[in-house]
Amino acid sequence: MRVMVLGGDGYLGWPTAMAFRARKHEVSVIDNYFRRTIAKQCDSDALVPAPLLPERAALFERITGNAIEVFVGDCCNFDFLSRTVEAWSPDVVVHFAEQPSAPFSMAGYDEARTTFANNLTGTFNVIWSVLRHVPDCHIIKLGTMGEYGTPNIDIEEGWIEVEHKGRRDRFLYPRRPGSLYHATKVLDTDLLWFYARAYGLRVTDLMQGPVYGLSTDEADLHQHLLPNFHYDDIFGTVINRFLVQAVAGMPLTVYGKGGQTRGYLNIRDTLQCIALAAASPPPKGELRIFNQFTETFSINELAERVRRVGNRLGLKVAIQHLDNPREELEEHYYNPAHRGLLELGLEPNLLTEEVIEGMLTRIRFYRDRIVRRRIHPRVRWRISERRDAVDSYDGGAVRSA
Numbered sequence: 001m002r003v004m005v006l007g008g009d010g011y012l013g014w015p016t017a018m019a020f021r022a023r024k025h026e027v028s029v030i031d032n033y034f035r036r037t038i039a040k041q042c043d044s045d046a047l048v049p050a051p052l053l054p055e056r057a058a059l060f061e062r063i064t065g066n067a068i069e070v071f072v073g074d075c076c077n078f079d080f081l082s083r084t085v086e087a088w089s090p091d092v093v094v095h096f097a098e099q100p101s102a103p104f105s106m107a108g109y110d111e112a113r114t115t116f117a118n119n120l121t122g123t124f125n126v127i128w129s130v131l132r133h134v135p136d137c138h139i140i141k142l143g144t145m146g147e148y149g150t151p152n153i154d155i156e157e158g159w160i161e162v163e164h165k166g167r168r169d170r171f172l173y174p175r176r177p178g179s180l181y182h183a184t185k186v187l188d189t190d191l192l193w194f195y196a197r198a199y200g201l202r203v204t205d206l207m208q209g210p211v212y213g214l215s216t217d218e219a220d221l222h223q224h225l226l227p228n229f230h231y232d233d234i235f236g237t238v239i240n241r242f243l244v245q246a247v248a249g250m251p252l253t254v255y256g257k258g259g260q261t262r263g264y265l266n267i268r269d270t271l272q273c274i275a276l277a278a279a280s281p282p283p284k285g286e287l288r289i290f291n292q293f294t295e296t297f298s299i300n301e302l303a304e305r306v307r308r309v310g311n312r313l314g315l316k317v318a319i320q321h322l323d324n325p326r327e328e329l330e331e332h333y334y335n336p337a338h339r340g341l342l343e344l345g346l347e348p349n350l351l352t353e354e355v356i357e358g359m360l361t362r363i364r365f366y367r368d369r370i371v372r373r374r375i376h377p378r379v380r381w382r383i384s385e386r387r388d389a390v391d392s393y394d395g396g397a398v399r400s401a
């Protein structure tokens, strides 16, 4: 296959590109370093120093003999994206190229507008580039489990049969995003569904849970091939953040009561899921949706696991409950389906004590690069705190750096 990875410099994009290339597919990556730029503005630099894409691709080629083609450019620039898609002619486009942080999207007007414009325009341009030049191409789009929110009923895999006044039909499962970032993902999904119905687009939308880890077969070949691992309050996902807090000797900061439950997965399983989706594309005109996670945990359970393993390694890990900066339920029902990817052959790498120990050991190597002030929550979006504050809410918290 010819696989084009949009957002190929990112936490998930770079390991995905290497994994496809290592399996002898042709691979290209597109990125405009948007994430590096906004991370700098927010004082949220990654834990592991990652060279820019041309350097990483050259290193990967030196070690493995496999070349990855690099295009530096903006998916929001239709001329650039459309020309690149036309020239490279992919069979699969994996679309990671979005602003992925909920706190960033809730920091103020500028951050909200940036998130909205970047994510929606990028997806719109991907759709049109594919329609124009490679209409049979399979778009694999990264959505999020956060599109569903935490409804008080079972969450289905993308779709739900509704019976209303004696008649039945199939609809997208109701979505209830909890941040503007998540709302852009909901809108992406609707856009993709429209273009699948109206223009015969072929799409897999992966409702992914928070990902953890930094080890993949290819990333382990050299420290400069490791993913772009963030641990701060803006870009760090919760398990990665807890691991870094444990190594830094800081308490693991649980927001609110800690009963918030989500579906998580190892970065190795993200790679597996995308490979499985790519290997069995849906027919044209179909929007296929998978819920992409392997296990559910409450925040309290995660903190307890990290504490247990950390203490075994002599780290003296404490847990601290903070006032929740987010508007979210802290105790709720959560039962999402996730059969589709298992049926395609996913073999989960679970969050065992050995896996936690391996990640802590890896992170300890970078201990001196941990900047403690980056971990405490800077963006607060509880309605009770915001109701009178929207006008004056200017994102200063994340721009103060």
Ligand SMILES: NC(=O)c1ccc[n+]([C@@H]2O[C@H](COP(=O)([O-])OP(=O)(O)OC[C@H]3O[C@@H](n4cnc5c(N)ncnc54)[C@H](O)[C@@H]3O)[C@@H](O)[C@H]2O)c1
Pocket (backbone or CB within 6 Å): 006, 007, 008, 009, 010, 011, 012, 013, 030, 031, 032, 033, 034, 035, 036, 073, 074, 075, 076, 095, 096, 097, 098, 099, 100, 118, 122, 142, 143, 144, 145, 208, 209, 210, 211, 212, 228, 237
């Ligand atoms: N990491 C997770 O836990 C997680 C969970 C669920 C969903 N996702 C989704 O997966 C995708 C990848 O997430 P990630 O954690 O790797 O994020 P990331 O920020 O590390 O990667 C995204 C990459 O896309 C690039 N990008 C953004 N906008 C661009 C544009 N307009 N043009 C070109 N490049 C652009 C960024 O520079 C970055 O390198 C995102 O869509 C995210 O919403 C991630």
